[in-house]
Amino acid sequence: MKSRIIEQLGQTDILLPSLIAEGLAANDRVKVRLSALQAAAEHAQAVDGTPIDLTAESRAAGLDPASIQSFVDGAHMATDGRIGATDLAGVIQGILDDVATMIRAVEVGAPSAGAEAAGRLAAIRARDALEPSSDIDTTRIARLTGLSEPGGDSLHHLVMDLHKALNRLATGCAEEVLAGAHAYGLRPDDRAVVAAFMRGVERTRALKFDHPGLDTIATRSGSRLVIQNDIGATDAHVVVIAVEEAGVTITYTDVHLARARFFTGLFNEFSMQWSGLDRKTAEEGLGNDGVFYLVTGRYAVDSAKRRDIFLEAVGAALVFLIDWNKARKVLRSWVAKDDAIRILDWAARNRVGHRGFLELGGSEFVASAVRHATPARIGFGERLDNALGRGAAIDFLQTVLRVSAEALLAGQSVRLARDRIEADLVRHLERVDSALLAVVVRQAGLARDIAAAVAHHVAGLQTGREVDGRALAARARRIEEKADRIAFEARNEVARLDAVPAIGHLVDRAEDAIDELEQAAFIASLMPAGVGPALLEPLGELCAIATSGAEAAASGVEAAVEVPEGRRVDSEDALAAVGRLIDAEHMADDCERAVTTLVLRGGFDLTTSLSVLELARALERATDRLAGFGHLLRQHVLSDLSE
Numbered sequence: 001m002k003s004r005i006i007e008q009l010g011q012t013d014i015l016l017p018s019l020i021a022e023g024l025a026a027n028d029r030v031k032v033r034l035s036a037l038q039a040a041a042e043h044a045q046a047v048d049g050t051p052i053d054l055t056a057e058s059r060a061a062g063l064d065p066a067s068i069q070s071f072v073d074g075a076h077m078a079t080d081g082r083i084g085a086t087d088l089a090g091v092i093q094g095i096l097d098d099v100a101t102m103i104r105a106v107e108v109g110a111p112s113a114g115a116e117a118a119g120r121l122a123a124i125r126a127r128d129a130l131e132p133s134s135d136i137d138t139t140r141i142a143r144l145t146g147l148s149e150p151g152g153d154s155l156h157h158l159v160m161d162l163h164k165a166l167n168r169l170a171t172g173c174a175e176e177v178l179a180g181a182h183a184y185g186l187r188p189d190d191r192a193v194v195a196a197f198m199r200g201v202e203r204t205r206a207l208k209f210d211h212p213g214l215d216t217i218a219t220r221s222g223s224r225l226v227i228q229n230d231i232g233a234t235d236a237h238v239v240v241i242a243v244e245e246a247g248v249t250i251t252y253t254d255v256h257l258a259r260a261r262f263f264t265g266l267f268n269e270f271s272m273q274w275s276g277l278d279r280k281t282a283e284e285g286l287g288n289d290g291v292f293y294l295v296t297g298r299y300a301v302d303s304a305k306r307r308d309i310f311l312e313a314v315g316a317a318l319v320f321l322i323d324w325n326k327a328r329k330v331l332r333s334w335v336a337k338d339d340a341i342r343i344l345d346w347a348a349r350n351r352v353g354h355r356g357f358l359e360l361g362g363s364e365f366v367a368s369a370v371r372h373a374t375p376a377r378i379g380f381g382e383r384l385d386n387a388l389g390r391g392a393a394i395d396f397l398q399t400v401l402r403v404s405a406e407a408l409l410a411g412q413s414v415r416l417a418r419d420r421i422e423a424d425l426v427r428h429l430e431r432v433d434s435a436l437l438a439v440v441v442r443q444a445g446l447a448r449d450i451a452a453a454v455a456h457h458v459a460g461l462q463t464g465r466e467v468d469g470r471a472l473a474a475r476a477r478r479i480e481e482k483a484d485r486i487a488f489e490a491r492n493e494v495a496r497l498d499a500v501p502a503i504g505h506l507v508d509r510a511e512d513a514i515d516e517l518e519q520a521a522f523i524a525s526l527m528p529a530g531v532g533p534a535l536l537e538p539l540g541e542l543c544a545i546a547t548s549g550a551e552a553a554a555s556g557v558e559a560a561v562e563v564p565e566g567r568r569v570d571s572e573d574a575l576a577a578v579g580r581l582i583d584a585e586h587m588a589d590d591c592e593r594a595v596t597t598l599v600l601r602g603g604f605d606l607t608t609s610l611s612v613l614e615l616a617r618a619l620e621r622a623t624d625r626l627a628g629f630g631h632l633l634r635q636h637v638l639s640d641l642s643e
Contacts, residue, residue: 016109017175017184017217023105023166028061030098030159033091036068038145040075041138044083082135089132096125096132099155102162109169117165120158181216181227190225193243194218196308197227200315207353208232208319209408229315232322241314247300248310253292256325260293262341266317266348270310273298319355320348327354330362334384335393343394347401356405360414366400369422399424436503439490441557443510446483448550450476450517451622454524454615455543461527462536469525476521480514487511502636509632510553513625517546520618527611535598535612542591542619549584549626552577556630560637574637581630588623592616 032054039052052072058065067087075085085091099121107114125131144155176183178191179198186194201214208214213232218225227241242249254260257277264274275296301307324344331340347354357365366384384393400421407417453472460467487507494504556577595616599609 016105016169017182017219019105019108020166020169023102023162025062026098026101027159027163027166029063030095030102032057032061032063032068033095033098034145034156034159036072037091037095037141039072040085040088041083041141043072044075044077044085045138078135082137083141084135088134088136092136093132095155099159099162102159102166106162106165106169110165113165117158117162120153121155124153124155124158178218181218184217184219186218186220186225190218190220192304192308193225193311194227197241197311197315200312201229201318202315203312204316204319204351204353206409207351207355207405208322209355209359211322211355213322214318229318231318237321239314239318241311243307243311247298248307248314250297250299250314251294252297253294254321255292257293258328258341259321259324260295262324262345263317263321264295264297265345266320267297267299267310267313270299270313273300316351317348320344320353323355323358327358327362330358331397333363334366334397335390336385339385339390339394343397343401346398350402352398352402352405354401356408357401359408360404360417365404365418366397366421369400369418369425372418372422396421396425436490436493437506437557437561439486439493440503440506440510441554441561442486443483443490443507443514444550444554444557446479446486447510447514447517447622447626448547448554450479450514450521451543451547451550451619454517454521454619455540455547457521457524458536458540458543461529461531462533462540469527473522473525476518480518483511483514500636502632505632506557506629506636509625509629513550513553513622513629516618516622516625517550520546520615520622523611523615523618527615528607531608531612534602535595535604535608538591538595538598539612539615539619542588542595542616545584545588545591546619546622546626549581549588549623552580552584553626553629553633556581556633560633571637575634578630578634578637581626581633585623585627585630588620592620 035057036054039054043052054068054072055065058068071085071087071091075083078084103114103117103121106117176186178186179195180202181194181198183190183194197218198216201216205214211232213230216227216229218227220226223244225243227243229239229241231237231239237255238251238253240251242251252260252263254263260277264272277293277295299310301310327344328337328340331343334340335343344354346352361368384396387393388396403417403420403424406412407414407420453475457467457469457472459465487510490507491504494501494507556574559571559573559577595612599613604612
């Protein structure tokens with residue numbers, strides 16, 4: 001398959017060494033088959049003669065000795081001097097295929113000689129009607145297996161000439177192994193170029209683990225050094241690198257368009273000029289309806305150093321193409337398809353790769369960690385980006401790929417690798433809870449905004465400053481509606497993520513406090529302008545207590561967010577904030593009672609009395625809700641510390 005693609009790319013020079021090897025092997029086979037054909041004729045004509053044994057020759061040529069012997073022993077005389085034999089058609093077809101293989105190799109290395117041999121084979125087939133059949137004339141066997149008369153030709157003679165041509169080509173195509181690459185006909189200055197490419201290949205080769213691939217061939221072809229790597233030994237997956245004095249050209253083909261785009265993106269740091277991804281069709285036999293994609297990249301170089309750096313980068317990148325599409329499909333079951341590619345890109349750029357992840361089980365490896373670490377938090381078949389959030393899911397899967405590679409490279413057990421990713425998954429879920437707690441911090445901040453606005457309004461009444469009650473009520477209403485929306489979304493997230501129940505309770509308590517403070521703002525907006533200092537002073541103190549309580553709630557939750565990370569000082573800060581909330585509730589009780597005493601004993605008018613009493617009670621109820629919030633926060637912090 002790869003050979004056909006390379007031929008279509010016009011890069012047959014790189015194929016010549018393997019074609020010569022295939023041609024020489026075909027020569028060995030065709031000689032055994034011609035001998036078997038000759039032995040079958042002798043056996044058919046002299047049944048009682050000495051048995052002919054081709055076992056050793058068959059085994060040396062890679063043919064099944066039993067099949068060859070069965071063919072010879074089963075030969076018999078048919079009508080009109082013809083010879084019949086079991087699988088005669090298969091033997092003749094094998095001969096034709098082997099000769100065609102030899103001609104193909106000669107055509108690549110010596111086109112004119114190859115064309116001449118192809119013409120001779122066509123003439124022999126036309127003259128001797130050499131088509132697979134169940135019987136054959138004895139005279140035709142003699143012509144095929146014997147040497148030709150002067151001026152004539154035979155199949156045997158053609159095979160001998162092709163063998164000589166292949167030997168001549170092999171002599172000029174001597175092989176050496178250079179830094180792991182199979183090299184043919186290199187010039188002295190080619191050696192450093194091949195070595196640079198192979199340094200890159202070897203730097204990441206271990207990340208393919210047990211998967212075959214990354215075999216490299218390098219050969220000199222005129223003014224170019226041509227390097228070909230088989231990548232993963234599957235599909236129409238070919239990379240051919242041509243190195244010339246002025247630059248390096250990469251020709252890359254792939255049946256997966258997404259992987260081809262991924263490959264070109266790995267070289268963004270280099271000033272590459274890429275052609276478009278052209279859609280091609282193979283001549284035969286490819287999956288995906290024979291379609292593959294071709295892209296060509298050109299990198300102009302001004303120094304040997306820059307050229308070698310680039311070639312190292314190309315060599316190091318190839319391992320990340322092996323099983324790439326398989327890894328992409330696995331990751332797509334956990335995150336969106338674009339994020340799956342983003343994870344694979346990260347793994348390539350950080351020299352982590354994805355093969356280790358696949359070796360350890362791929363999707364089942366992740367599913368096992370989910371089942372063991374968080375059976376109640378992530379449902380069967382649920383995507384991680386839904387459960388953790390997009391950023392956290394990407395980060396977790398990157399950790400999975402990194403841990404997988406590290407474990408296999410270090411020879412660690414699968415159990416240890418699974419334990420590491422389970423621990424990381426738990427940490428990410430804790431961060432989900434922390435993110436939800438951050439929503440509670442926003443709620444506490446909104447509570448503080450309303451309390452501060454009421455305090456500012458009361459302070460204005462104390463100093464005789466002009467105040468706007470309608471603006472106060474409207475602002476508090478807007479804040480309360482915003483807080484309601486935040487609480488609604490937070491409850492949905494708590495339910496969807498099956499988060500710690502305490503977070504939902506904190507959301508509820510914060511919302512209750514905001515409702516009371518919004519009510520306080522409404523009452524404050526209706527207070528008459530003539531309220532005296534004797535009543536406004538304790539009301540101002542009560543507003544300050546409510547404001548500080550909301551601030552304590554916010555700082556307490558902020559500290560609680562960090563507690564799962566094991567920071568003792570944050571747990572102490574959170575518990576101290578809870579203490580301030582309890583103190584604020586007690587002080588608010590005392591202050592509210594002081595206001596009630598003043599009103600009931602002071603002989604104030606009904607409007608003043610009602611507005612002052614209702615404002616004080618609303619503020620005191622808000623501190624009660626904040627104290628309840630504090631008790632829940634304390635339980636949550638202590639629960640985190642006990643785990």
